[in-house]
Amino acid sequence: MKTANNTMTTGSAGKPRLTTSAMIASIAAEGQRTKPAPFGNALVELARERHDIVGMTADLGKYTDLHVFAKEFPDRYYQMGMAEQLLFGAASGIAAEGFTPFVTTYAVFAARRAYDFIHQTIAEEDRNVKIACALPGLTSGYGPSHQAAEDLALFRAMPNMTVIDPCDALEIEQAVPAMASHQGPVYMRLLRGQVPLVLDEYGYKFELGKAKLLRDGADVLFVSSGLLTMRALEAARQLEADKIRAAVLHVPTIKPLDTEAIVEACRKPGRLVVVAENHTVIGGLGEAVASALMRARVHPAFQHIGLPDEFLAAGALPTLHDRYGISTEAICTAVKSWR
Template sequence: MKRSKYTRPAWLGEQGEGGQGTADKPRLTTSAMIASLAGPDQRTAPAPFGHALAKLAEERPEIVGLTADLGKYTDLHIFAQKHPERFYQMGMAEQLLISAAAGMAREGFQPFATTYAVFAARRAYDFICMAIAEENLDVKIVCALPGLTTGYGPSHQATEDIAIFRGLPNMTILDPCDAHEIAQAVPAIADHKGPVYMRLLRGNVPLVLDEYGYTFELGKAKTIRDGNDVLIISTGLMTMRALEAADALRQDKIDVSVLHVPTIKPLDTETILREAGKGGRLVVVAENHTVVGGLGEAVAGLLLRSGTVPKAFRQVGLPDEFLDAGALPTLHDRYGISTNAMVRSIREWL
């Protein structure tokens, strides 16, 4: 995978956006829709989902790609360029997108359907339920802008998508952390026969987990780093933030363990119970999702049912409210999911 040593900071916006500025004083802007989540000088990889799917399709002729007028913004345009005869542009019609994907799956194809997470969860839920999940069809629903990854406000912020799909039988749910994991998750979900909902980070996606020798396995949680004082159970981009918080807290002689949980359903109960059962540690669940109905409540319910009682249990997640529009760095700090906000919270809880 080609890697970039530098990516524009999110607050500078996308290339060619936000005015001219000068060489030494660029105009400070943000792209609320597709701003990169990578920090200054953080390694990134471009469009990992699109490249991984296009490569996989070279050896799997049954793979087809469908989108609801969002090929560029879900990185499916890369698949379309490589395999134009297997790409279907359904227009701004999410219910049609899902129905067509279901029909193709019945005919032996393996559809990868992309849209924004809010549109899949809110506009197309009944079609996903009745046409795909109930029939246990082999459709992969891959959705960009999960949680608070856009500044366009409640119409585009899918803060409750995991809660919605967790209650749907037969549905496997993934929230990958970075480009390294997305690239590995694509062939893994293709090997899995049945419906999958995968949250997608798109564009220039940070590279983090490759530095830890991480390998994705569907349904498995893995300890990225160990520590004796705090256990952070995290998913999605919050694993990146958890690792950054662990480095910052080390300066305070606070030893932090990070358990990455990319598969929300089915949950790796054995690994979570084993790690949470190690006595004396504060257990913190961190997710880019509302605190209602996501990984935090899934873990809390698991611990209660098993009789596992940690030293203390806390959640880092989005509040149960409609969030503001604005620049992502500001919003992440305001709603408690930035690295600095997580560090402040853990210090207070200890």
């Protein structure tokens, strides 16, 4: 039996087994509002005002939306080839000369292949390099080689590094000039291509280091970042049908963490706190929030939605998001089981 994304086959024990039939790369639901290449377009607008802005990539301009910048400013665009170590070393040198490089690649290549070069040449030297990396968490169906499930944990642990996990196109557009205004290295997870647009409905404005309460509710508090804020908002609307009132606190800056806003929101008695993130449950937002609450001696009922501590499967994203519990339906089911 086949559906648009899935195929039912029979396993060795004769039981149905779900497999996948397509590699779906878009995180936008059918009919969802989107904006094209928000990062590339925002960087172009910024570069028109600031001549210190340059764009750099490791053969991935088209796949990180930096091709938009390259077309507008070819003399300020550096394509370094498939050599991430060289890419980040060169970015450090360019920053040392007073420029502000925005550097793109896939999150797996920055977090794994070039981690030491970022650590030693950018973070330790406190160079003004802005790193924007596509395919964060489970936004690729191509398996462990391209799924950066642990990037937040790695960059969170790096001294001098600011870490951002934006939710949608609006936030990416607003984060780009904020990154440029911040003095020092920044790592931002990047959503690319046709990126969903959701935060404009909430009058949202990105502020570096600040969490924002998008909606309130007396029964459940979602503390979320990135793609999972979008899912938390969808889940909150669906949970209303079960008379479950859910609040959503969006935490786009993972480091520095807005501990004050998180602790204040979690102090409210009688509601379940659910941290939701598109990242392994090891070392990301969930553990950061739990640690902050422990230090503040605030002890709400607490649950964590995140990716398991394992190498993830390849396949179509809708199937994978259901399998690993980060789809809207899976979140709703989990919340109802915890209450």
